[in-house]
Amino acid sequence: xxxxxxxxxxxxxxxxxxxxxxxxxxxxxxxxxxxxxxxxxxxxxxxxxxxxxxxxxxxxxxxxxxxxxxxxxxxxxxxxxxxxxxxxxxxxxxxxxxxxxxxxxxxxxxxxxxxxxxxxxxxxxxxxxxxxxxxxxxxxxxxxxxxxxxxxxxxxxxxxxxxxxxxxxxxxxxxxxxxxxxxxxxxxxxxxxxxxxxxxxxxxxxxxxxxxxxxxxxxxxxxxxxxxxxxxxxxxxxxxxxxxxxxxxxxxxxxxxxxxxxxxxxxxxxxxxxxxxxxxxxxxxxxxxxxxxxxxxxxxxxxxxxxxxxxxxxxxxxxxxxxxxxxxxxxxxxxxxxxxxxxxxxxxxxxxxxxxxxxxxxxxxxxxxxxxxxxxxxxxxxxxxxxxxxxxxxxxxxxxxxxxxxxxxxxxxxxxxxxxxxxxxxxxxxxxxxxxxxxxxxxxxxxxxxxxxxxxxxxxxxxxxxxxxxxxxxxxxxxxxxxxxxxxxxxxxxxxxxxxxxxxxxxxxxxxxxxxxxxxxxxxxxxxxxxxxxxxxxxxxxxxxxxxxxxxxxxxxxxxxxxxxxxxxxxxxxxxx
Numbered sequence: 001x002x003x004x005x006x007x008x009x010x011x012x013x014x015x016x017x018x019x020x021x022x023x024x025x026x027x028x029x030x031x032x033x034x035x036x037x038x039x040x041x042x043x044x045x046x047x048x049x050x051x052x053x054x055x056x057x058x059x060x061x062x063x064x065x066x067x068x069x070x071x072x073x074x075x076x077x078x079x080x081x082x083x084x085x086x087x088x089x090x091x092x093x094x095x096x097x098x099x100x101x102x103x104x105x106x107x108x109x110x111x112x113x114x115x116x117x118x119x120x121x122x123x124x125x126x127x128x129x130x131x132x133x134x135x136x137x138x139x140x141x142x143x144x145x146x147x148x149x150x151x152x153x154x155x156x157x158x159x160x161x162x163x164x165x166x167x168x169x170x171x172x173x174x175x176x177x178x179x180x181x182x183x184x185x186x187x188x189x190x191x192x193x194x195x196x197x198x199x200x201x202x203x204x205x206x207x208x209x210x211x212x213x214x215x216x217x218x219x220x221x222x223x224x225x226x227x228x229x230x231x232x233x234x235x236x237x238x239x240x241x242x243x244x245x246x247x248x249x250x251x252x253x254x255x256x257x258x259x260x261x262x263x264x265x266x267x268x269x270x271x272x273x274x275x276x277x278x279x280x281x282x283x284x285x286x287x288x289x290x291x292x293x294x295x296x297x298x299x300x301x302x303x304x305x306x307x308x309x310x311x312x313x314x315x316x317x318x319x320x321x322x323x324x325x326x327x328x329x330x331x332x333x334x335x336x337x338x339x340x341x342x343x344x345x346x347x348x349x350x351x352x353x354x355x356x357x358x359x360x361x362x363x364x365x366x367x368x369x370x371x372x373x374x375x376x377x378x379x380x381x382x383x384x385x386x387x388x389x390x391x392x393x394x395x396x397x398x399x400x401x402x403x404x405x406x407x408x409x410x411x412x413x414x415x416x417x418x419x420x421x422x423x424x425x426x427x428x429x430x431x432x433x434x435x436x437x438x439x440x441x442x443x444x445x446x447x448x449x450x451x452x453x454x455x456x457x458x459x460x461x462x463x464x465x466x467x468x469x470x471x472x473x474x475x476x477x478x479x480x481x482x483x484x485x486x487x488x489x490x491x492x493x494x495x496x497x498x499x500x501x502x503x504x505x506x507x508x509x510x511x512x513x514x515x516x517x518x519x520x521x522x523x524x525x526x527x528x529x530x531x532x533x534x535x536x537x538x539x540x541x542x543x544x545x546x547x548x549x550x551x552x553x554x555x556x557x558x559x560x561x562x563x564x565x566x567x568x569x570x571x572x573x574x575x576x577x
Contacts, residue, residue: 012310015095019088026081026088027143033077034147036070038155041281041288043067045159049277081144096128100316108323109385110346122197123316131309145292152289159282160274166267167260167286189309192238199231260286323387326402333411334361335492335523336396337382343390344377351377352546355391359539361492364524366534368567369543375527378543379497382525383412395493413491419478426455427462429481433488441488449484451477497527531568540564 016023043063051060101124104111156164206224261283268274274282339357343350352374359365367375380386381393384400392399395411403411421429430442437445442462446452454477458464466472466481473481486494528534535554542550542563550563557564 011314015092016088018095019091022084022088026085029077029081029084030144031147033074033081034144034151036077037074037148037288038151038285040067040070041155041284043070044284045275045277045281047277048280049275093128093131096313097124100124100128100313103317103319103321106321106323106325107319108321108387109380110322111319116201119197119201122200123312126196126200127309127312131306148292149289152285152292156282156285156289159278159285163264163267163274163282166263167289188238188241189306192235195231195235195238199228199235202228202231323384325405326400327404328398328402329404329407330396330398330411333492334396335411336361336394337365337493337523337525338394338397339378339381339391340394341391342378342381342388342393344374344381344386345389350546352381355546355548357541357548359523359525361396361523362521363539364526364537366526366528366537366540367543368528368531368534368540368564370567373543374546375543376497379414379495379525379527382493382495383414384408410489411491412493412495413486413489414495414497415479415483415486416497419475419482421466421473421478421481423465423467425460425463425465426481429466430462430485430488433485437488442484445484445488446481448487449480451480451484491522493523493525495525495527542567 043066047060047063050056051063104120153164153168156167206228264283264286265279268279337357337359339355342352342355344352355378357365367378369375377386381388382395382400384405387401392401394400395403400408422432427439427442430445431437434441439462443452446455455462455464464472466478526534526537528540534540537554539551540554540557541548542557544563550557550560552560554564558568
């Protein structure tokens with residue numbers, strides 16, 4: 001497998017830059033806690049060397065109280081700094097999640113057609129969630145342990161510099177072992193996140209309603225279960241490998257730490273006389289030294305492991321955005337639409353070439369053609385799901401690339417054959433188009449789409465849950481809900497991309513009548529599925545191979561006995577690109 005991108009530490013550090021003030025507070029609390037905690041060994045030395053031998057109960061009481069005060073103070077400092085540092089860490093994770101989500105919202109449709117939804121979900125959930133402990137505790141652990149190590153070494157040297165040298169001799173061994181463990185865990189972490197992304201994609205695809213229906217009707221449910229079992233087993237093996245990575249090396253560190261007090265006692269026996277209090281205080285400080293030292297080394301391992309996760313997140317943040325918002329806003333748009341020398345290509349072969357169209361404000365245009373002729377692609381260019389590669393598309397003379405996304409969405413409404421409904425109530429799905437819409441406005445839009453009577457016949461009315469992707473409703477009902485949702489925005493330009501393809505003849509006629517009424521004064525572009533829906537269009541264009549080969553009214557095109565007449569004679573539905 002290829003190596004995961006490695007995130008530079010400088011870029012990771014910049015994530016914490018907005019929270020410098022809070023981190024400074026955390027640093028101050030850590031410094032105070034470290035300095036205060038170092039008083040305990042010195043108090044203990046005085047207890048053993050002075051207070052107890054001299055039976056000075058007053059001094060003993062003061063020293064004992066001092067040790068209690070130190071414990072209370074360090075606990076308070078630790079709680080406060082943990083609260084502040086955790087808050088900062090969670091805010092950083094929030095910033096990362098929202099940055100990735102916002103960046104993906106700006107990507108063109110092409111990115112989502114070539115990327116699995118489960119992969120995207122894994123980046124946001126698994127990758128960011130996987131580095132939670134590192135983000136929330138790395139900075140504080142680094143400062144806390146580093147401060148403790150420095151202060152402890154100074155205190156140990158103050159007690160006895162010779163024993164301090166002995167204690168520090170084995171630290172390079174700790175560093176070497178931890179670097180080896182960190183490199184191993186980084187590789188395993190990268191592989192584990194890739195496997196998590198695979199499982200997320202598998203769950204999203206196979207356990208959706210569409211996936212369940214396909215799996216059962218094709219008799220592939222056992223095979224899907226087998227695939228998931230295999231992937232899950234590989235993930236479990238990676239979990240074991242991650243847990244055991246460097247375990248024997250780390251065990252050697254534990255052995256060395258356990259043997260160090262014995263080494264100090266041995267060294268103390270070969271030096272000049274050292275008081276019992278000094279020796280006990282020194283070994284206490286030594287234990288204090290090794291705990292943060294090991295924590296620092298472990299922190300290094302975690303940071304190395306998390307670099308792969310940061311790299312995957314930054315990889316998404318660095319994806320080039322090929323559709324940038326404009327800055328202009330249309331005021332009271334009339335709705336005149338023009339395609340001027342428009343060309344478009346998904347790859348090397350052109351999908352559209354030299355398309356010139358004018359749809360007057362309030363006029364209607366129908367686009368028909370064989371499968372693959374480019375008619376649906378043409379409908380994608382006006383709302384900027386893709387940008388043209390040649391020419392331009394304008395509304396009221398303004399290039400759509402100059403408009404803000406908000407202004408464009410307010411101007412152009414789209415109803416496509418692929419109806420998407422959220423797993424929420426009917427009212428919530430309709431209000432997705434206009435959150436401020438009143439109940440009366442919802443009802444008016446539903447009536448116009450000929451779906452109101454069906455909604456009120458349901459036990460919960462407009463509060464009825466539509467189910468995952470709207471599977472509680474028929475295709476025609478979902479389509480009419482989508483039409484109502486679009487009409488609620490009241491856009492001056494409508495794009496109906498096979499909008500009535502899922503409707504039966506009777507329902508189609510009712511919806512078409514409503515659309516005809518609502519289209520008055522609006523510019524309407526219809527991507528035709530049934531020729532009966534375009535007979536009355538002001539103008540019909542026929543696409544073939546991405547070019548306009550015919551244009552005119554229904555009667556004119558029938559009289560010309562060309563491509564359009566041939567399509568009518570076949571008497572079959574036209575299909576999407």
